Amino acid sequence: MAAVRAIEQADLIVAPVACEGGISMAMRIASHWIKPDQPQLSVVFPMVEAPEPRQQAWKAAADLLASEVSTGKQVVLLCEGDASLFASGSYVLLSLQQRHPSCQLRVIPGITSFSSTAAAAVWPLALQQDQLLVAPCPDSELDFERMASHAEEQGQNLALLKLGRRWRWLRPLLEQRGLLSRSLFAEKVGWPDQCIAPAEQIAAEERPYFSLLLIRQRWPDVLP
Template sequence: MTKSSLTFVGVGPGDPSLLTLSAVEAIKNSTLVAYPVSRKEDVGIAATIASKWITAEKRRLPLLFPMVSDVPTRKLAWKQASEKLASSVAEGEEVVFLCQGDVSLFASASYVLLYIQNNYPHCPIRLIPGVTAISAAAAAGGWPLALQRDQLLVLPTPDDSKNLERIIDEAACCNRVLALMKLGSRWTWVRPLLEKKGLLKESLFAQKIGLSDQQVLKASKVSATTKPYFSLLLVRQGWPEVLP
């Protein structure tokens, strides 16, 4: 008898066609599909992306991950989700835990992974990477992320303009491309900063990548209003000397 296991599956940023073959196979082979939700009544973005492969005979396990900054609340959510997943594996279920984007990049799955590794060391675990929103945005915009000796820095958008300006200035000195995640309301002051630095035309704005209402366009064409949580910015300040 095959031993049951837990597989963390990255389902990509939104477009179901971006799921890898490994991701699809893991979902098909599962008996229980777990996925994060921010409220009990929600379906969940990750489950929606992978819905084509979540057939009727599979058990579903929505796991509550409240979108709050309160540390005790978040820790409790990780603990409860981990205990439910580990318990399901112990009961013989073949479990997949779906994660929007990649399972290792700013992912709720990472906290669950660490908790299970620390508290359930005998639980068999596998991770399947997913396409990141950064990669998908660059592809949609026909925008090379990194070339030759370019550096690539991925980070959440800072909370203040002085910090971001320092990061931008440091990046200019070493051919460092910036990928700023979780842009959201910060765009109201990030855009004026880019304009001040003369970088609007060299930056790519993207929101809701892979979804039906995605937007990918030059930052110069985007007004300085609050944007959705799932928005990001790619900033390039120069190109390598050797180009076609």
């Protein structure tokens, strides 16, 4: 409710897009609570590997937000999921603290994609002495093998984010390690066309960037 109140009371709603003229899924999700007469603005956070374009975008967004706040406006920067976990908005907040230390900030925690997935599927992320490792999906088969072996030794359940094209080689590896039947696949969580299904049902092909996998190593000895 805190996020809804912030949106309803905002003088300006700002949302990230990947390119000029792009559609903000965060804005679409929040549209249920945005009034028709509320000013809206998009800021571009380019999805590129080069550091300079991203750094310039974060600085520009921070300067823009600080300028609007300095006029007395209440400004909301939308974020999908939680603003503190793998979020572009986190970089803007860091830039604001650095470039505009007097600008008042408030971060409203959100629901992570893997938590939302677990709730929808009634899939406990961790029980009793379980450990949970949250990480982007490794870029190579060798890196995943190392991660999976360590997780098995430690009894860690895994929440792997940003599967995308990696699913093509990850699915066969899960099957080889006997983990496929203990894995839950999800993509576009919270979107109208979200998909949450046992990983066995998802073919080994490229998936959207916003896809993830939950892997359970084992169940505790004491259960209902």
